[in-house]
Amino acid sequence: MIIAIDGPAGAGKSTVAKRVSEILGFMFIDTGAIYRAITYSLIKDGIDLNNKQLLKNHLHRLDLEYTNQHIYFQGSIIDDEIREETISSKTSDYSKNPIIRSFATDFQRKLAENNNVVMEGRDIGTVVFPKAEFKFFLTANYEIRGRRRYQELKQSDKDASLEETIEAIRIRDNNDSNRELAPLKRAADAVEIDTSQIGIDQVIDTIIRYVRTED
Known part of the structure; x- marks a missing residue:
């Protein structure tokens, strides 16, 4: 069974999923971590995205694993490395590349083979698993999502201003929704949940009740 949970940044996808x-x-699959790991490998190896053949060769031999919610690159866990700002700032742009996106989509589908999976992202219900048994789309006002992200950054002792964080969310929304390849959008058959004024526990309860009722 596939449960797809999509939505914009800061909507609570990862925590809920x-x-x-x-x-x-x-099985929980964090697709954002997968894109971050791919970006990490490309930057580490100095791969020029404009060199399509070099990029394809790199991805073909890429030693990447996702096991027990950990990302492994060449046998080593890189959970912390892929969260560094140098990687975060590049991942959105790298994920627009059609070669990278095709590789990531195939990677995600293989992970889900013969497994019951909860997968979160931005195009799970529309592109990766358009026939998923259950689809949910989490959303919230971008200012509220910006405040949530700001609190996360503060807890991680990272420098950020509230205004800049909210603006970054707004820009990310625009980029994700208007990109040509696999744009962020709600699948026609997805259940939309606005998390602006409700807590995480209520969102989780809504999804669990829906799955257990419909299953």
Whole structure:
């Protein structure tokens, strides 16, 4: 069974998807971490995205694993490295590349083979698994999402201003929604949940009840 949870940055996708997977005993797949890991490998190896053949060769031999919610690159866990600002600032642009996106989509589909999966991202219900049994689209006002992201940054002792963080969310929304390849949008058959004024526990309960009722 595939449960797809899509939505913009700061809507609570990762937290919700992880908790839902734990409750149901499903595998949790963080697709954002996968794109970050691919970006990390490309930057580390100095790959020029304009050199299509070099890029394809790199991805073909890429030693990348996703196991027990950890990302491994060449046998080493890189969970912390892929969260560094140098990687975060590049991932959105790198993920627009059609060669990278095709590789990541195939990678995600292989991870889900023969597994019950909760997968979160921006195009899971529309591109990666358009026939997923359950689809949810989490959203919230961009200012609220910006405030959530700001609190996350503060807790991680990272320098950021509230205004800049909110503006970054607004720009990310625009870029994700208007990109030519796999834009962020709600699947026609997805259940939309606005998380602006409700807590994470209520969102999780809504999804769990829906899955158990419809299953």
